Amino acid sequence: MKNSIKTVNPYTNHAIKTYQLYDANTIDSILNSAHAQFREWRHTSIKERCRLLSHLAQIMEDDKQELAELISQEMGKPILQSISEIEKCQSLCDFYAVNADDFLADELIETEASESFISYDPLGVILAIMPWNYPFWQVMRFALPTITAGNTAILKHAANVTGCAIAIEKLFEKAGYPKGCFTAILADHDAIEKLIGNELIKAVTLTGSENAGKSIAATAGKHLKKTVLELGGNNACIILDDADLDTYMDTIVNARMQNAGQSCIAAKRFIVTEAIYDEFLDRFKEKVAQLNYGDPTHAETTLGPLAQKKFADTIKKQVDESVALGAKIVVGNTQQNAYFEPTILTEITEAMPVFKEEVFGPVAPIMKAKNADNAFEIASNSRFGLGTMVFTQSIELAQRHIATIDDGAYFINELVKSDPRLPFGGTKASGYGRELSKEGIQEFVNKKTVYINH
Numbered sequence: 001m002k003n004s005i006k007t008v009n010p011y012t013n014h015a016i017k018t019y020q021l022y023d024a025n026t027i028d029s030i031l032n033s034a035h036a037q038f039r040e041w042r043h044t045s046i047k048e049r050c051r052l053l054s055h056l057a058q059i060m061e062d063d064k065q066e067l068a069e070l071i072s073q074e075m076g077k078p079i080l081q082s083i084s085e086i087e088k089c090q091s092l093c094d095f096y097a098v099n100a101d102d103f104l105a106d107e108l109i110e111t112e113a114s115e116s117f118i119s120y121d122p123l124g125v126i127l128a129i130m131p132w133n134y135p136f137w138q139v140m141r142f143a144l145p146t147i148t149a150g151n152t153a154i155l156k157h158a159a160n161v162t163g164c165a166i167a168i169e170k171l172f173e174k175a176g177y178p179k180g181c182f183t184a185i186l187a188d189h190d191a192i193e194k195l196i197g198n199e200l201i202k203a204v205t206l207t208g209s210e211n212a213g214k215s216i217a218a219t220a221g222k223h224l225k226k227t228v229l230e231l232g233g234n235n236a237c238i239i240l241d242d243a244d245l246d247t248y249m250d251t252i253v254n255a256r257m258q259n260a261g262q263s264c265i266a267a268k269r270f271i272v273t274e275a276i277y278d279e280f281l282d283r284f285k286e287k288v289a290q291l292n293y294g295d296p297t298h299a300e301t302t303l304g305p306l307a308q309k310k311f312a313d314t315i316k317k318q319v320d321e322s323v324a325l326g327a328k329i330v331v332g333n334t335q336q337n338a339y340f341e342p343t344i345l346t347e348i349t350e351a352m353p354v355f356k357e358e359v360f361g362p363v364a365p366i367m368k369a370k371n372a373d374n375a376f377e378i379a380s381n382s383r384f385g386l387g388t389m390v391f392t393q394s395i396e397l398a399q400r401h402i403a404t405i406d407d408g409a410y411f412i413n414e415l416v417k418s419d420p421r422l423p424f425g426g427t428k429a430s431g432y433g434r435e436l437s438k439e440g441i442q443e444f445v446n447k448k449t450v451y452i453n454h
């Protein structure tokens with residue numbers, strides 16, 4: 001069994017660093033220390049927790065360039081997008097620093113009692129298993145509300161972003177969080193399974209693939225532990241005849257191509273009504289041709305490699321299988337190591353991998369729909385349920401579908417995106433539970449009923 005992790009820069013293919021996995025004793029002592037800290041931390045005031053959030057935002061501001069460079073080096077994200085990722089983490093600190101007090105305040109409910117209310121109490125040590133595609137944001141999205149609610153956190157990050165995991169732990173330390181509030185562990189799957197079974201772990205959250213979600217939820221279920229799962233997506237992007245392409249074409253292309261397409265909420269199926277189809281395809285092609293592939297550390301780069309060569313291999317297979325089933329390549333479909341050329345495909349059927357599977361890279365299958373009803377019908381044919389977006393000037397028509405979309409999000413004239421103020425999460429094979437907003441900070445709490453007669 002491997003007992004080390006080697007990180008590799010996907011653009012240069014050069015090794016970055018080797019890390020030893022933690023042994024069982026080290027993991028035990030981290031868990032004990034997180035638990036010991038929880039017993040203290042749960043009694044700190046919300047005011048103090050919010051002060052630390054603001055301090056954390058300031059430290060990220062000071063270290064922004066260095067942190068962003070680490071993201072770009074470990075997973076190939078273009079530097080300006082890495083900087084935005086750090087800034088989004090700062091905005092999340094700011095959001096909870098202002099709102100946590102309200103979100104966690106006792107909620108009075110009138111009954112026959114002299115007083116009755118819900119008290120939002122922390123649970124204990126929460127384990128997070130996080131992915132590499134937004135290596136700071138996804139971790140902070142879990143950690144900031146969870147810790148601010150009075151829990152402590154242990155992170156098992158994706159191996160290819162181990163440097164980011166350690167940098168995040170250091171950020172919490174530098175911001176003044178007590179030791180044990182947030183700790184990263186370097187561990188393999190077996191160690192994680194064992195950890196989930198430990199009585200000191202009170203709940204588990206995972207952002208990752210559907211299979212990883214099923215496996216972690218099964219283990220957690222065996223031990224009756226709560227899980228929050230944010231899994232894959234296959235978001236439809238519907239373009240209706242009256243879409244305002246002048247205004248939204250950049251947004252639409254960005255919905256698929258940002259982060260080299262490696263986003264759970266990316267637009268992964270474009271469903272375009274007949275009358276606008278040809279114009280849309282031409283304009284999409286034109287924008288894709290303007291993407292600038294290159295060194296992720298250069299500011300002019302807008303498209304980086306995929307985070308690992310094996311991810312590009314998977315995409316190549318999904319595209320080739322779709323082509324064998326009749327898809328037509330308009331542009332793209334070449335691969336070189338971790339680079340996968342932005343690819344546009346047409347003549348798509350619902351049996352093809354590019355339609356029914358999540359394709360985690362810069363691949364845009366574009367389908368023709370007869371009309372709006374047909375477009376929404378095709379869009380709904382997915383096992384996944386993260387989000388749907390529609391571009392149209394017929395707002396009333398789009399609004400009529402609010403009740404019929406089964407996903408966790410529905411965006412009209414905007415790409416599906418996460419926002420600290422809004423709940424984030426999916427349905428069906430995309431998982432369950434919500435992150436961000438008031439919903440997110442109330443996921444890992446005991447909503448305790450308190451009933452008092454004087």
Ligand SMILES: O=CCCC(=O)O
Pocket residue numbers: 133134137262263264265417418
């Ligand atoms: O991969 C999922 C996207 C994450 C986000 O934007 O919050």
